[in-house]
Amino acid sequence: MDTNRSITNDKERRYASFLSDIALLIQDEHDEISVLANVSAALKEAFGFFWVGFYLVKEQEGCEPQLYLGPFQGPTACYRIHFGKGVCGSAWQQRQSLVVPDVEKFPGHIACSSLSRSEIVVPVYTKDGRVAGVLDIDSTSLGTFDDTDRQYLEQLCQLLTTNLY
Ligand code: SME
DSSP states (O other): OOOOHHHHHHHHHHHHHHHHHHHHHTTTTTOOHHHHHHEEEEEHHHHSEEEEEEEEEEOTTSSOOEEEEEESSSSSSSSSTTOOOOOHHHHHTTTTOOSOOOOOGSTTTTOTTOOOOEEEEEEEEEEEEOOEEEEEESSSTOOOHHHHHHHHHHHHHHHHHHOOO
């Protein structure tokens, strides 16, 4: 038996089931903070991630747009991240998901917790294609996230676009 393949299949099944639950959970609510708070909680419950949450693009008077800490589950985290900085700011700048198997090998990684070892960041877009924020998930193990996580988390963020932005 190919063990890696069956682990991937199991992960795919869990994500597929998770996505149908989330679609139901958010379908009747369109308040950004409420929905993102429940999505963070559901991800934490379903997968036991160390840190899961959202950073949201906001422009405060007199400042460049930055990522501001939004709803999350896990240890306390940094409040703001500049465009192009860290994994989150890089995903925003590059407009693409970033899978980081070893955070120490990512130049400029921002260590909100010294326990974080690997990370995935997925942009959330508005319907007209701007980046509204990013979904960030951290793990205390190396190499936790792969292309399966990326694909399903992108589908999750697409649901958020449809529902919120
Ligand atoms: N590691 C992220 C910062 C956010 S925390 O992981 C919650 C980064 O490099 O952008």
